[in-house]
Structures are given as C-alpha cells and as structure tokens.
Amino acid sequence: MKIGKFKMNESGLNRFFGPLESKIMDILWTGTEMTIKDVQKVLDCEKATNFNTVMTVMNRLVDKGILQKRAEGRSSMYMPVLSREEFINTQSKEMTNELMDEFGNVVVSHMLDAIEDVDDDLVAKLEQKIKEWKKEM
Known part of the structure; x- marks a missing residue:
C-alpha cells in the first residue's frame, strides 16, 4: 500500500492522512475491530461528527487498502490492514x-x-x- 501524498508541512499521521482519517486510524489502531457507529461514538467525545462523514472516510480508507472491512450480520466491521x-x-x-x-x-x-x-x-x-x-x- 502506497500513500499518494506526503505532506511535509504536517506532523505525525497527518503527513499521510487528512485530519479525520488520522483520528479514525488512531481509534482503530487500539486493536479492536469496530463498526462505523463505534468509531463515531469515540469521535463524538471530541466533537459531533456526522455518521455519513465517518462512513465515507472509512470506506475511502478501505478503497485505499488501509482498512479492511468484513460483514457481520447487518453491520460491517473495520480494522487496519497493518499495525x-x-x-x-x-x-x-x-x-x-x-x-x-x-x-x-x-x-x-x-x-x-x-x-x-x-x-x-x-x-x-x-x-x-x-x-x-x-x-x-
């Protein structure tokens, strides 16, 4: 997996990801599979984040090969491809x-x-x- 852009003027994960992507990856790198709703709840501790926005960003991370997604009942579980x-x-x-x-x-x-x-x-x-x-x- 190759990240297309590296941002020299940023720091940490923001060099590779947008701000919301970075927060989502930090949450998912805690080691447990999570649903979009689970991630949204953690994000909402900081500020209200729209479910559809979180869903879009997480699915883009799947498309980029950063996250993997699997169906579990009516939900989808997400986890990072790499630690x-x-x-x-x-x-x-x-x-x-x-x-x-x-x-x-x-x-x-x-x-x-x-x-x-x-x-x-x-x-x-x-x-x-x-x-x-x-x-x-």
Whole structure:
C-alpha cells in the first residue's frame, strides 16, 4: 500500500492522512475491530461528527487498502490492514526508496548529517547494518 501524498508541512499521521482519517486510524489502531457507529461514538467525545462523514472516510480508507472491512450480520466491521508500527515502517521505507532513486548520494549525505544529532544507539545500529550489508556483498 502506497500513500499518494506526503505532506511535509504536517506532523505525525497527518503527513499521510487528512485530519479525520488520522483520528479514525488512531481509534482503530487500539486493536479492536469496530463498526462505523463505534468509531463515531469515540469521535463524538471530541466533537459531533456526522455518521455519513465517518462512513465515507472509512470506506475511502478501505478503497485505499488501509482498512479492511468484513460483514457481520447487518453491520460491517473495520480494522487496519497493518499495525501502526508496520504502517509507519512501510511508508518510511517507501519514501526512503523513492528519495534514493531520485536523489541518490544527496539523500545519503543528508541522512549521515542527521545521524550526528541522534543517540549513540542509532549510530551503533547503523554500523551493524553496514557490517551485515558488506557480508552479503
């Protein structure tokens, strides 16, 4: 699943989703299948949200391959295709690959510059990954 737009000026899930999509995904990533009505009730704790709006957004997330939907009686149950961690991992890998394909050495250089600002554990993980990569060559 590939998200079509990445919004640089946003933060968190809003980089991948619209505001209501982000809220819905946060709710569904709690780990339980939910109906549209269930999600709407949780959303209504913050502000009143129209059922049809929630239904439209959730069904668009199904169409995008982000949610899966199954019938249960007269209701439909929704749950994420990937966990939050799997989704973020998949999207960040996709973005990294696209940047590498398009800008190559510049991206690597900027990533290495950014590593200077992180903790030593991340640097150690990078060193280990490079060692493993060299063994495979």
